[in-house]
Amino acid sequence: MVDLLERLGRPQDELRFVHVAGTNGKGSVCAYVASVLQAAGYKVGLFTSPFILCFEERIRVNGENITGEELARAVAAVRPAAEAVEAASGDHPTEFELMGAVAFEHFRAVGCDIVVLEVGLGGRLDATNVIEAPEVSVICRIGLDHTDLLGDTLGAVAGEKAGIVKAGAPVVSWPQESEAMAVIEAVAAERGCELFVPDFGDLSVEPLAGAALRRFSWKGRGFETRLLGSYQPFNAALAxxxxxxxxxxxxxxSAEAAFAGIASARWPGRFEVVDTAPLTIVDGGHNPQGAEALAASLADLLGEEGRASVDFALGVLADKDYPAMVRAVAPWARSFSVYAPKSPRALAADELEGCVREIMVEEGRADDVPVRTCGAPADALRAAHDAAGPEGCVVAFGTLYAIADLMGAL
Structure with missing residues (x-):
């Protein structure tokens, strides 16, 4: 990545950044920060991954996806540099490295004032970590995910995430569990960085109660967000x-720009209500922490009377702790329609069905919760809709990689 950008004239050095790492909430925090900066009048680049609905959404300026023409122009600039890297080293840059270079080239070409840059995986060795000191590094909530690459303890994962911390640049961190927090504090101190940790005691969240907006107050000021998950006010507070x-x-x-930016932020596939008959929610929760957050959001939306009333469409990747994900939502389940996402890392549908059935036996509800195997995300969504009827509730979750297929099936 370094060689590739050197051959492009180091476009990242002409940009200023907010660099965002973490296990859960990175995309939402990026969306909030970018929206606030745009509301304040700045030209804001946003680089995120993976894409949800279309490839171009990974590279945005002031909320607009890169156009086909702009993408072609940036790719044309990057291609010869990538070919030169391969000729010199024998290794071709990865897809993520190429897209990062394309993004930097595009953001430089259009004159972005600032770029909100989401880490792809981890932080320390991530391709985005080629940037010099950002305006601020942000570390979202840390959990155990990608443990084969990042380590199997919170401390190890935190060490990888804290790899984005640059000497002298301020750091904002979610109030992590003690093992992870100790690592972040140590890295910040070692690199001479001021560390800011929001006190969520300053956050007050109103009940959702079926509303189309979630209202909350932060440090005595009222805000509202269209992102309805129970965790979103916390992500907004971090932003x-x-x-x-x-x-x-x-x-x-200004305070007005902060309010407007939080209110106008959009982030698809995060506890997103996409239909009302039946109530249909698409959520990108793809690890135990995300599934627990989904369950908390369902409790907030449906109340205790909503338990055992949700028909789930579920697909997962095999390298996730999917039994923990199923256990997190099991109390809310009326049925499961399971499928294998389109990914080489997908868990086979029959294996997921077996897992769900075992957990329903543990829960003492094996006879009450049907589990059906479906061929594709759209099939699972239709099966869940059929089970729910027009007055029911359908929730599709488990992986970000199926959201486009799910949306297309509506």
């Missing part, structure tokens, strides 16, 4: 803490 740091570094962001 607002980063905004406070940006203000301290001279970025002109």
């Amino acid at each position: 607002l803490a980063a905004v406070d740091v940006l203000r301290g570094r001279g970025w002109a962001i």
